[in-house]
């Protein structure tokens with residue numbers, strides 16, 4: 001894994017949290033984008049080499065909605081950038097980590113992504129991201 005690509009934060013309303021994070025980070029939100037595979041709207045901020053991704057549910061079935069119902073707003077996942085997502089998925093599976101999606105799927109920001117089961121990673125949801133070529 002190369003570096004932390006972004007940290008995902010679950011929020012109730014982007015309309016509230018975008019201005020909040022613009023103030024906090026002192027930088028404008030540079031992109032908002034729906035991710036239909038997760039039924040979420042996302043908003044991105046740069047923080048040096050890494051990014052902050054805010055996630056808002058747009059349907060009751062969204063995983064973000066379920067997360068907020070259970071745990072409230074807050075840190076949702078850490079995403080690591082990888083060169084070859086399939087190779088990294090294979091390596092992690094061999095090490096005994098469970099993959100939530102067994103095939104890489106389209107994520108925000110033109111990336112292919114895969115999530116690891118948080119029960120295997122000290123309760124932290126881990127996302128692998130690879131630039132789509």
Ligand code: ZN
Pocket residue numbers: 006007008053077079127
């Ligand atoms: Zn993410």
